[in-house]
Amino acid sequence: PDSEKAEAVEQLLDTPELATALESEQFKKFLDQVPIAIAVANLAAEERVVYANPEFEKLSGLTAAMLTRGNWAALLGKGLHEQKDRPLAEAVVEETDFVGTYRLERNEDKPTIVDVYSNVIEDDNGKMCFRLVALVDVSAHGEAGDERSVEELVSEKDTLLRELQHRVKNNLQMITALIRLE
Numbered sequence: 001p002d003s004e005k006a007e008a009v010e011q012l013l014d015t016p017e018l019a020t021a022l023e024s025e026q027f028k029k030f031l032d033q034v035p036i037a038i039a040v041a042n043l044a045a046e047e048r049v050v051y052a053n054p055e056f057e058k059l060s061g062l063t064a065a066m067l068t069r070g071n072w073a074a075l076l077g078k079g080l081h082e083q084k085d086r087p088l089a090e091a092v093v094e095e096t097d098f099v100g101t102y103r104l105e106r107n108e109d110k111p112t113i114v115d116v117y118s119n120v121i122e123d124d125n126g127k128m129c130f131r132l133v134a135l136v137d138v139s140a141h142g143e144a145g146d147e148r149s150v151e152e153l154v155s156e157k158d159t160l161l162r163e164l165q166h167r168v169k170n171n172l173q174m175i176t177a178l179i180r181l182e
Contacts, residue, residue, distance in 0.1 A: 047093065061104070062075065072093060073089045075104075078103050083100035092133050095118055100116060111139075115138050117135075117136070
């Protein structure tokens with residue numbers, strides 16, 4: 001299921017008409033139903049978070065209003081693995097595609113481990129319009145406390161990520177097709 005979610009994220013990020021669709025209320029209602037945590041920022045004068053779906057609110061522990069007020073800085077988390085201790089808010093605006101794996105800091109006892117995706121959406125003229133951020137909960141996979149070698153773990157994760165990204169891409173292409181039909 002996690003690999004399917006990541007694949008759906010990749011697909012959504014590659015959708016060419018996404019900039020136009022993100023301004024549509026109908027598309028926002030559609031994103032409300034998507035089982036992937038998605039938030040969108042408008043990149044007009046200054047970057048402002050303008051939308052977060054219910055899944056994003058649930059996973060991050062933040063309401064859309066809190067995100068709108070605090071922007072990405074409200075999204076607290078520390079990087080794991082390659083992004084060791086890097087603040088999540090910083091990475092989201094500086095990286096694209098797969099950002100990394102992060103431990104979300106929420107008001108709950110148990111931290112949530114998420115894979116983070118971030119991408120800039122351009123309009124037809126190549127002007128940057130939106131930043132789309134997606135979170136995929138990977139807490140169930142833990143932080144790999146077994147005795148396998150680092151190389152094995154990296155190789156396995158790399159394979160799973162490629163599969164996940166492929167599935168995300170396919171799912172998002174289907175979403176795009178449905179939007180066009182609409």
